[in-house]
Amino acid sequence: NAGVTQTPKFQVLKTGQSMTLQCAQDMNHNSMYWYRQDPGMGLRLIYYSASEGTTDKGEVPNGYNVSRLNKREFSLRLESAAPSQTSVYFCASSDRGSYGYTFGSGTRLTVV
Amino acid sequence: KNEVEQSPQNLTAQEGEFITINCSYSVGISALHWLQQHPGGGIVSLFMLSSGKKKHGRLIATINIQEKHSSLHITASHPRDSAVYICAVRSNGGSNYKLTFGKGTLLTVNP
Numbered sequence: 001n002a003g004v005t006q007t008p009k010f011q012v013l014k015t016g017q018s019m020t021l022q023c024a025q026d027m028n029h030n031s032m033y034w035y036r037q038d039p040g041m042g043l044r045l046i047y048y049s050a051s052e053g054t055t056d057k058g059e060v061p062n063g064y065n066v067s068r069l070n071k072r073e074f075s076l077r078l079e080s081a082a083p084s085q086t087s088v089y090f091c092a093s094s095d096r097g098s099y100g101y102t103f104g105s106g107t108r109l110t111v112v
Numbered sequence: 113k114n115e116v117e118q119s120p121q122n123l124t125a126q127e128g129e130f131i132t133i134n135c136s137y138s139v140g141i142s143a144l145h146w147l148q149q150h151p152g153g154g155i156v157s158l159f160m161l162s163s164g165k166k167k168h169g170r171l172i173a174t175i176n177i178q179e180k181h182s183s184l185h186i187t188a189s190h191p192r193d194s195a196v197y198i199c200a201v202r203s204n205g206g207s208n209y210k211l212t213f214g215k216g217t218l219l220t221v222n223p
Contacts, residue, residue, distance in 0.1 A: 033210065042116070042198070042213035058210065090155060101145060101211065105154035 003027070006091050006104035013081040013111045021076040021107050023091030029102070031094045032074035033058075034066060036087040037106075043090065049074055081111045115139055118199050118214035125221050131186040133217045135199030138180065145211065146173050146184050147198040155198070158184075189221045 004025045013019055025032065030051045035043040045058030049068040063085060065077045074093075078085060091104040117136045125131055135144070146159045159166050159173040161182065166173050170189075175182040186193055196218050200211040 040215065042215045043200075043211075044213075045210055048210055092155075100160065101157050103147075103155040103157070 004091055004093055004102050004104040006089075006107055008107060009105065010108050011110070013078075013109065015082060015111060017081050018077065018079050019081065019109075020078075021089055021091070021109075022073070023075065023104055024073045025091075025093040025102070026072065027093060027095070027102060028071070029093035029095050030071070032068065033092045033094070034064075034074070034076045035090045035092065036060065037090060038087050046076065046089075081109075083111045085109065086111045115212050116199055116201055116214040118197075118217050120217060121215070122218045123220070125189050125219070127190060127221055127223050129189050129221075131189050131193070131219065131221075133184045133197050133199075133219070135182045135184070135214055136180060137182075137199075137201045137212075139201065139212075140204040141177075141180075141201040142204050143202045144175055144182050145200040145202070146182070147200060149196045149198060149216070151195070153195075158197075186219075189219075191221045191223050194219055194221050 007022045033048040034046040037043045044060050046060055046064050047058055047066040049055045052071045055066050055068055067075050089107045094101045115138050119134045144161045147155050148158050149155045161175045170187045172185040196216040198216045199214040202211055
């Protein structure tokens with residue numbers, strides 16, 4: 001099925017550990033995004049990639065890095081996880097022309 | 113002040129009732145999205161609007177660009193409509209297509 005695929009779905013990390021969240025889309029969208037969702041807050045943008053080869057910071061980039069590996073894939077890396085990064089992470093992609101937006105199913109990350 | 117405000121924050125209804133969720137925004141926009149998120153679930157796009165009104169099944173979304181306001185209506189509500197409904201806007205201008213999100217409205221429809 002066409003869409004945005006995120007892995008893993010669940011992850012528990014110890015403080016200081018690193019990990020990479022993977023995201024891939026097969027809709028030929030130019031733009032991709034990483035958001036985090038915390039209770040009582042709207043989704044907040046961590047990083048985005050307007051097109052292949054470019055990445056930019058969003059509202060809450062501290063503690064994260066990203067890589068736009070190719071047009072399909074956009075990964076999010078936590079170099080040294082902190083409890084404040086406990087959250088649900090969503091990857092999304094969008095098409096420049098139609099404004100359509102598609103979200104992945106989310107990654108529930110707990111840092112202990 | 114958040115750029116996107118939704119009301120109410122929580123809404124409880126009886127099956128069959130007509131539901132309205134409101135969204136107000138403070139910036140110029142090129143598009144407004146209504147999204148649905150079931151508990152523990154992913155986010156699904158319901159509508160994308162830049163003007164007027166759209167209908168899909170029992171769901172209707174309207175937008176008034178001059179008043180910077182949008183509403184999502186659910187007719188003949190059903191318990192399976194229980195979810196968080198999120199309004200998000202794409203601002204005018206720029207070369208990116210970032211969304212700014214409201215905090216969501218938690219809808220519970222009781223049988």
